[in-house]
Amino acid sequence: MTVQGRRSSTFTRLLRHGFTDPADAERLLELPVLSSVRGDPVLLDALGGAADPDLALLGLVKLAEAQEDGGRELLNTVLGAKPLRDRLFGVLGASEALGDHLARHPGDWRALATYESADLHPGVAEFEHGLAGADDPVSLRVGYRRCLLAIAARDVCGTTDVAQAAAELAALATATLRRALALARLAAPEDAALCRLAVIAMGKCGGDELNYVSDVDVIFVGEPVNGAEEATALQAATRLAAHLMRICSETTIEGAIWPVDANLRPEGRNGPLVRTLSSHLAYYQRWAKTWEFQALLKARPVAGDEELGAAYVEAVSPLVWHAAERDNFVTDVQKMRRRVVDNIPAHHLDRELKLGPGGLRDVEFAVQLLQLVHGRSDSTLHSGTTLVALGALAAGGYVGRADAAQLDEAYRFLRTMEHRIQLHRLRRTHLVPKEERDLRRLARSMGLRTEPVAALEREWRRHAAVVRRLHEKLFYRPLLDAVAQLAPGETRLSAKAAGQRLEALGYADPAGALRHLEALSSGVSRKAAIQRTLLPVLLGWFADSADPDAGLLNFRKVSDALGKTPWYLRLLRDEGAAAENLARVLSAGRLAPDLLMRAPEAVAILGAPEGLRPRDRAQLEPEVLAAVGRAEDAEVAVAVVRGVRRRELFRTTAADIIGSYGTEDSPAEADPGALVDRVGQAVTDLTAATIAGALRAAVRTQWGDTLPTRFTVIGMGRFGGHELGYGSDADVLFVHEPREGVDEQEAARAANAVVAEMRRLLQLPTADPPLLIDADLRPEGRSGPLVRTLASYAAYYRRWSLGWEAQALLRAEPMAGDQELGRRFLDLADPLRYPKAGLDEAAVREIRRLKARMENERLPRGADPALHTKLGRGGLSDVEWTVQLLQMLHGHELPALRTTRTRRALAAAADAGLVTEADARTLDDAWVLATRVRNGVMLVRGRAGDTFPSDSRELGAVARYLGYGPGHAGEMLDDYRRTTRRARAVVEELFYGG
Template sequence: MTGPGRRSSTFTRLLRHGFTDPSRAERLLDLPELAALRDDSVLLDALGGTADPDLALHGLVRLVEAQAEAERQTLTTTLLSAKPFRDRLLGVLGSSEALADHLSRHPHDWQALVTYEAADLNPGVAEFEQGLADADGPDSLRVAYRRCLLAIAARDVCGTADVAQTAAELADLATATLRAALALARTAAPADAAQCRLSVIAMGKCGGHELNYVSDVDVIFVAEPADGADEHKALQAATRLASHLMRICSDTTVEGTIWPVDANLRPEGRNGPLVRTLSSHLAYYQRWAKTWEFQALLKARPVAGDPELGAAYIDAVSPMVWQAAERENFVADVQKMRRRVVDNIPAAHLDRQLKLGPGGLRDVEFAVQLLQLVHGRSDATLRSGTTLDALGALAAGGYVGRADAAQLDDAYRFLRAMEHRIQLYRLRRTHLVPEDDADLRRLGRSLGLRTDPVAELNKEWKRHASLVRRLHEKLFYRPLLDAVAQLAPGEIRLSPKAAGQRLEALGYADPTAALRHLEALSAGVSRKAAIQRTLLPVLLGWFADSADPDAGLLGFRKVSDALGKTPWYLRLLRDEGAAAENLARVLSAGRLAPDLLLRAPEAVAILGAPEGLKPRGREHLEQEVLAAVGRADDAEQAVAAARGVRRRELFRTAAADLIGSYGTEESPREADPGALVDRVGNAVTDLNAATIAGALRAAVAVGWGEELPTRFAVIGMGRFGGHELGYGSDADVLFVHEPREGVDDQEAARAATRVVEEMRRLLQLPTADPPLLIDADLRPEGKSGPLVRTLASYAAYYRRWSLVWEAQALLRAEPMAGDPDLGARFVDLIDPLRYPMEGLGEEAVREIRRLKARMESERLPRGADPTLHAKLGRGGLSDVEWTVQLFQLQHGWRLPGLRTTRTREALAAAHAADLIPADEAQILDEAWVLATRVRNAVMLVRGRPGDTFPSDGRELAAVGRYLGYEPGHVGEMVDDYRRITRRARAVVEELFYGA
């Protein structure tokens, strides 16, 4: 039948068989070359069964057109009569444009797909060597390689080889190819071949028998002199042979390329020699190798060259691989490796990354390899270089749950199948899921998804990635819970020794105590235990990512003991995505925040509220404190209530600071350290101001009820007035009063003094909270002067006796509590003093410089390192603040921007007024922010104030994490601190001292 009826019928059939461009397909089927095939319904059905029928038909046309007449007849006959061949050929053509190109260039190679014998279903290295045997040069090797690849792809797309078998066949083909390339190199340089014994060690996916279609083939070369040869000349010869082998495989010609051979996993990487002797390899691994290098060696196997030398290499390095978990820096190295994987993902492709993205292939491989390194030292059954084999062995040995292992196996196979089919299309190295619908449709159909390939593919991919992401943590920690929960008698579970090994490898310094905590948290059949068994695997992972996992786990146990019977607590952690991670970060980051939380466990609710970590303003805080004080029965209860608010809000501030500094999954690390410093300074200042206001109200109530017979104000000084308080800072203050109308001056003075004394008594009552110490030593006449003065007394003193240092101290004076009108009049009083008309005279400037120099020589603690003291050391807080304050004293009278109590604002104003160049202002600001953060970090980590880095290694690591340094980089942190403050000191020498 011809004409419109036939065309309409064919068009409909083509649509039904999955063609997306049936008009073009009709034209191709009408070509004379397909005359013998066009009316065969079996062929149409076979095309419809491919991943991309349009691509398959186009590839078939190109192949048929490339045949001579007689061979075309043979091809046509075979296609119509042999279903296995038809499925294999069309399956390849419908999945791989690159292999269709190969067949059109080498039209006889279709015959490689004809055989279908038992041996053909599971070929090994020997069969592939036979397939490459006729290759007599690099180009003929490339052609023979593609011919072998055709057969592997055919078995893959037709389902006669699963994804693991396909990966193993690709690795075996790579082995045969390396051997053939080495043979070609030896043939080209027989003299070199005679001088040395060379062995090629496969690494990575090739070594693990799980290669991709397109991948670098990682290798290491080891060589020894041939009998009687000079070692130096033998190594030179071996290097030439290895280089030639790499070129044969890696070079691109008209026949394309095979794959790059990558030798960068060798000792010293690309900076090291390409070839080493066995003893040289061993010397490096024994002395210099890092944990990741032993992890890489887990997959090492000899594949080409001298077999005895290759076996000797494996025998020598294997014991080192299985002792890697006992190395001193193993935990820090593992944390670094995990973070490097995440950090190396290009942000633009994160959601399409099949290998490195969240829930990707690397998550599975890394988890399996880490568990192998931890437990393989005592269990030889785990020492497989193949991911799925190792996963099966881990499940069989009870190191991971069988159900988890089965799910992970399934997910890994699906993701690897996706990776294979993506690469097969154009034989390009990629791990990105395509975005184009046509590509996604072909990919989905190649995986057997036919109803709605694009939607089904996206759904399955996300499901498997999500499962991997969830199991990635569970794989480490679930068996630990099973080991202590004792819920399923008879099941294989980790032995105490194995559980301890795993906890040690994950950074827990006291695995015995950690197991006790896990047992207390997860054992039993209560709802609380069941929820905690769900939460703990991921919490343990977050703890392990910190500087002190033990502290995190212990803190969680204490909080759970305090709140475990409270219904909202576990529900909060289970249902609020950010709450559990925030809690884990806070509990494992140091002592201050957990101590605050354990004295007010209900504050954990802050971590789950959307606005919970935002600091509350002073007005709101003061209202709450004053209301709590007003409800109290006596002054002691009143100040305890004020302290309760302060405790909760200090926790809020510390938690926000830690989460901003560390970052979480939902909230990445704060990009601007200065913003964190300002936030903490403002929050702690507002909180302490509100607390002092509460203590003042309580003190007044003791003797006078509602109203004191004199107006009274508290003036903040130093860091308090500058809104720059840290967690452990004292509050420097001045007290000012003014008798009310009709009140005798002496009575007013006695009342004011009694109030101050009562405030100080109340605030110094014993407490486990960080103390709030009020320091009035900056008052006129210092410690020998009266604690409180009238406004008129201050005016008289400053008019007659004031020294330049007092004017400098007043630069940071700001009212903080008490009578606002009196506070404002105090500011009016001191403004002419701190911003003197026409600035400072030369003698005053010299006096300030003398005071600063004396302070540097006298106040630095004995034995303190001046390059590391954050407050008084070189380029530290004092250096920057005195420099900025000198500019304020000199120019504040004419530049309103300098009239601020805040250091960073004044520094920015000085730059804006062209008093300080931009680069120097930036140097000073960076140093001041860093020194402030060091002090805050020390208080957060140790729970007590400090002006220099801790000496304890774990505390120092925690400070490093807070400052943004990865594990193992505390030396870099200290070096950076010295460098930044050294530059700041140079600026101070110029700007402050006039050097």
């Protein structure tokens, strides 16, 4: 065979054995150092079994070249002993970093030749023996890497599984900490003589499940000995602890071992590095947060004074297992989980193996929470090791066995991925690589040899999906098992345990919640079967709200009302967004669920693609007027109109809630101003359509389709400004003008009769939210006639009108009735509200005086001026009066200011240079926030209010509506005060003239 033929044959063989760069592999095989073995078929077979044959070959060449004898002993031994060959090539093909270590320390390959029973699963004692000769930080690092080499060899060859490898890594860390402490003591024997020092491992090291590259979390406990003063002894212990940390953490010519992190200690970085046992206990009993007890779940003494370490764990253990009884336990746990997710960079989220959705932290978090909840009464759950604890949860019946098995499998797969990713360069990372070669090596190291990259991606996504699903199901499915026979042969969660879990998840009435679950899910009907599918996820969404009990109760009521309707459960099961939308709406407060209870069929809105888009006046008014035209009498007509209002008000509240909270598929609305405008416009359009329907019904009662006088309804205040909230009254003026040939008195009687009938119809007793029409802004206020002719309005405004009445007309806009008459009313109002000469000083002073008087007299007694949304400092009134003053001063010359809408007028004032952009933004932020608070209070309480609720759950629900996570109501109040304080400073300058 020619040389070229031999090369072609070698090239093909290399490709067949998994080499990705056969040309470079051929070059390496031709090097003199491999001359004695290059023709041995065992070599290529062994390299082909490595995760990355190219990397393994390169590592072998470096290692052979580093040998004093040119690699003869190494190569002969390796090719003659399969266990050693598998170990060495397994390491070289998976870890570039360990290959470099072997090249620097060419004799360390012999550590892989040992194959004794003790070598299979070494513990702390074996690793201590391996590190015994290390008498300085550099030699400790070399010894550590030598031990790590053996762990990695067993791991990649499958001699140990991922859990055993993690335990060995924790044992090696323990031995290393002990050796580092011994070195620190040798360096400062005078300090060692003054104190006892215990090193407590936390986190993964404490849980015997360490990664290849990870911080080692510790807590230090110190006590004086030999009559030393406590302060002196703690100073000595602190020096020893700091020296230990430096030995492990500092980088030398051999690199670093790993950082020792003591930030889990009381007070974190701000607290002393070493405390006495009594000082630790005092802190945990008085000041510790929930996350600190969750962290202590993994506490394990690993080095130093064994008796002191054991005493520490014994003392803190009861505190750990009663953490679930603490106030705000649920809120704290939710905050911890959100903080983890929020800190993941968005561009890493889809490659994040540990912290992303369906990642390792989801498993660990779920297991730890269940341990804290049920470990109070079941000591079998007291393990710091995730998989051991998961097995105990399954054995105790707290998690279904099938679910636990799936979660165990997924966790092992994800941890193996994490180990192999870190092993390559011994770097701390949890990101799945993007490069094809890296993914191929990773997949092959996990035994995926057929289309490795595609297989890895498929398996990773599958296991992540399992974790995501079971993370929810772990908490909630066993609750169903507690009330219904769902899984024969499986241990059911006891009623007590189910109650504990519900309580820990935020349900204030666990017994009531269990009754609802039983009613919804028990039995063998198709309806119950679908509910059992839906409830685990729904319960999670309810638990994520401020009032889970209300959410579950409301869901039961809706299900009772619609349970026999074939489309209802099918909608929730098959339309992805519908179930989550319903859960969010039912647990957000009283208003939306109350509306839904009176029209349960409106739940269909939540599943329709366009269902959550509010309908405008052009769509609503024809529907309302047509319904009135078909009705038998006025009362039936108004009942139909109210039905439309109820349905559309539910649509608007649901869209607002979902837009504010967001869902898994649709994030929360980013612009609060857009939400406010949408609600204001939707409620205004709905109110206008309702009034138009009531007007048509009142006219038909006596006059058929034609009233003897033209009639229009002018919207005022928030109604005219298209800024109605859920609890707002509709301010109006009634205007009429006799038709040609109709006597003025007859026309007046007809107009007054229509107004009286409209008000009667709209005030008929009903369970719906009231629609109150308020005509107190009319000339002469309550003492004046309810309805006037256009000419009468003109005469009054010409002779008698006051400044406040002209100001009120800034919001005037026709809303129902005769459009031409409405337009003529605006022609009458324009010279008053936008005076040609603007306002003189006296008029400005009068407006300021009226505003100051209103602040002093109308703020309710005992109300906090900093938190009253309407009349408080920087609230709605402050912003609106400031904007309206600018409109009256400059509206005649600046057409853009001639709008009834506050935000539009403010933007126009900024565009015209009347207000700086910064001041306009400050006022706008305050107005939007105050409006959202008012809407939120109405949604949560079901009744209007201008102040924040005093009830903690209601306050929390308003905070959730405003976008704050659980437990952040205080932050909401602080932000509100800060935003409105800034707005008040602008008002002082612009409105009151500084």
